[in-house]
Amino acid sequence: MALKNIARTGILLALVVSVALFAVSSPVHAQSPQVTAEVDRTAPTLYDTVTLTVTVTGENNIGAPDFPTLSGLQITGRKITSQQTFRNGRVAAEFKFIVEMQPRHTGTIEIGPVSVPIGGDTYETDPITLNVTQGVPPAQTSPLPTQPFRPANSFLRPQGQTNQGDPSFQADVEDGAYFIESEVDNYSPYLGEQITYTSKFYSADPYFIRPIHSAPDFVGFWNPDRPDRREYPETIEGNGYRVVESSEILFPTIAGNINIEPSTVGVPGGMLSSSFTEYASPPIELQVRPLPSNEPPSFTGAVGQYEIEASLDSNDLAFGDSLTLTVEISGQGNFDTLPDPVWQDVPGWRAFENDSFHRTSVQDGTISGSKTFERVLIPDSPGDFDLPPIEYSYFDPEQEEYVTISSNAFSIKVAPDPNAVAAPDLSGAVDGSVEVADIRHIKPAPGGIGSPSNPTHLEPLVWGLGMLPVVALAVLIVWRWASARRQALLIANAPIRARREALSRLTKLDPSASGADAATAALHGYLSVVLTQSSSAMQLPELKLQLQERGASAETLQRLDALIHGLDQMRFAPPDMADVSNSSKAVADVVHRIEREVRT
Template sequence: MSTVNKVSLSIAAAVVLLLLGLATTPAHAQTPSVTASVDRTDLTLTDVLTLILRIEGVTNVHPLPQAPVISGLILVGSERRSYQAFVQGALSAHFEFIFKYQPLRTGSIDIDPINVILDNTVHITDPITVNVTGGAGATQSSPGPPPQPTSLVGQDFFAESEVDDDTPYIGQQITYTLRFYSANPFARPIYDAPDFAGFWNPGRSSEEESLANVAGRSYTVTEANTVLFPTLAGDLTIEPTNVTVRGGLLGSSVTQYPTRQINLSVRPLPPGEPDAFTGAVGIYSIAAEVDSNTVDIGNPVTLTVTVTGEGNMESLPAPEWPEIPGWRAFDNDAPYKMSIIDGKVQGSREFERVLIPSASGSHEFPPIEYSYFDPSDEEYVTLTSRSFSVEVLPDPGSPEADPLATSEETEDAEAQDIRYIKPVPDSIARPTSPLTASSVFWLLWLTPLAGVLAVTTLVMYKRRPDPVSSSRDLSAASQAALAKLAAIEPGSSTADAASMALHGYLDVRLERPTSGMSATEIADSLGQIGASAATSERLVELMGRIAEMRFSSREVEGTEEVARDVQAIVRSLDEELSA
């Protein structure tokens, strides 16, 4: 064998051994963990607190954690980051949910433990305490603007800027106005706007042109208005806006006309915020409604709260939802509409909560409270919606859903208590031999009884369980469920199709309709006929996940896995209940 062939064989053998080693390397499963941390524990009213929620040991997170409502802090921004890598042949990932808050008051502020649900297990973070003082934070320094005329006194070009309120509250709308005066109708100015550090800019500006006569000259005035919402308290600066005008032959010369720097003093919200305050600033009204006052058990009711008014609709916080015992809750996305009317940001935002009952009967939904700070009146306002009554109907197959049966039994019992009074004969006949002493009487009496016994025996024989037929029914149910699941294509209807297939199989297994039963009731019934506790727990978790996918409009990860999970549950139940 040549040296080249030997080297080739050695390399091939090494590659095979390496691949086998990688294939047999065990994947180290990570244990899910959730931690919360802040970038600082001591801050001032002008600082921004960053809260980081870190999740490790899972490849996806659903439902997504929401920004916690913290008394004494207002949410001013959020973002999400994910990191994934392969470590020793296994996928390793962690996620970071970053929430930024502005202090509303001084003193000690507690951040309560945050609950995060991962794989049907609740993970709780440690509480955090931060201390807020009234001192001013570090202010930003910037070079002053280039020398410029302080007013329009006959020059060809001039730029100026202003704000309509230089002492706003945090979260209050202000309007930044830029005006550029041009005596040359052919000039095409270019605007270089500042980055508005410390402000939230929804990117909605209006621009209009007009003519003005100043110092005996005619000018074209271009006015641009930009809506801003301060996100930091304290001294803030809006840097100059530079307006560039090209001149000379073919635009060979460039001249810049800067505006002045604008200084603002942003006030924090005053103390004394109500319990229902979650950070809204502006002027609002609310309306609440439910889509139905009657619902079958296991079906959803949607509670919608619409907030309308003037303010920052894009970051408007949700209300403080009340806890309703006996109902599971899922939050939908909160769409908003926003426009600028007469220089004010106006619009509405709808907050939806999908509620699923687990018990029948009459239920009361308490009123929804929504608080906001009105900067014009400098006071907190709390709005309250009306309450709602919802009637949850029981499962049609349950005894409580058929009150007529009990009523009919009672009527039969009462009817049996009625006896006619036998009339007294005119004369007393001479006693004869009793009828019961005759053998013919007993023969006639026993004949119908024997017939009834024969018919009953025949009916029971025909209705006896047929193990072959029962096995065929269960096998057909399994095959039908698996066939439906195999035909499912990932999409918006995945959860509905998986739910129908699963309930179709469970109906046959439990010999009764299961669509109106809760997941726990189904698991208990399966346990009574031989299902293991582990499989029952998997079923409860899976049904909860399917319910969230069906009833929540938010994007829920894992829809592609639902069909496979239902198939696995069906096969597990077949193995356990057929043993």
């Protein structure tokens, strides 16, 4: 009995030590997963935009959230942000899934729970209730022109506005004038209808230097960020100009009066100089029309012109197998926010949705493409079934009416499972009985029951097998600790490696204007590591703000501003005027200053 108590005590102590070690080593993550959902307003009007934010903290092994059917709401935009930091030996992660929506009717609208898969488990948010009121539409203004005309949308020189028919126009041209104009191809589009915004910068300067163009923020529009820029000569009133044209595709997300802020163009004052003269176009005002209120039940917010096609991977299957229903919507419109079809419940079938994907291209200034949706269907029983057509409704802004399209129907045959065990045939029994084999009897007891010479729990093999889970647990603990340590070192040393790589690239620059591209790539490669996101895709003000929030000084930001402007000028300067050596030193100086000041 004493040996048995000692053995039990030893095993208990080993388990306690293992649990303690696991508790010390397991907090690699900052906290247990937390999933929350919130909206920026719970009492919107029909003219407001509601922003739904789903936040996941404490984990980085997460799947895509499963949003419920947003009945009564039209999705106007989606965005994902993430942030991961390593502090005090722990990795802290935060993901935000942002959906912008606009109410389609008044009354109570419920946003159901959002499901988020995390590490094999599923977390759900609480439902959210919106109370939508009619509200007051934006104030109406004077009717907008159906076609823009150049003088009203042109700025000639920074001093003010000038029509091309004015006498001063010719005088400014002789002085080497600049002017910028902007326009849209439709001043009264429907909600969600594609429009094209175009700005043109004219330069009569014979020593033309490509300007730096800054597009508006396009608040109230979905912008696929596919700018089209080109240059060409043009003659106006007998004067030659070099024209830099930039076009952006937009989709209005808010009904009512919307202003597009001015486009600005900065003209460099000289080679490697940080001075600029800025020219701005006047703002543009649009009257965005809401969609008609007689939408069909299958309408979920699509605007454009579309076609539908559906297919099955098989029409014959065995019970227990599954099939995949693929629905493709193709045509012209905003495929980034194109909503799902209204899926109908099919009796006798279970359905599971896969992630959708889309492909787009720009043809003749119009976004065309397709979006594919997939559903996995599993039958509940064998038999013959008919799947009804899939309906999809959209609003056609050209016809100014709702259109409903539908796919073909499908006939499916589900055969019985060939591996199923058949039930016994009782049809031949007269009284309902059937002869079956008797059950096997229990083995009779032996003549005597004895005890082994050595207790089983004292055998060395039993001890070894008992300690095997403890040893495996200890190995797992050490492996997890080492993995977390390696990850921490990689995160901590990423800025240092980025600085070394940037400085190494600077020593290999080509002493010509093409070296400016390499210097720019080296600078943005370092900044992208420091900011944990692509810095080349940021506007300069946003880039400076991000660095300022991380501790960059005003002098460092000023040097970065001058450096980026100087590199932009050098990229288009003649080879004999490109001072790559000084630019390389300037990049190295900015990199060293950011490394000293910025918190990573």
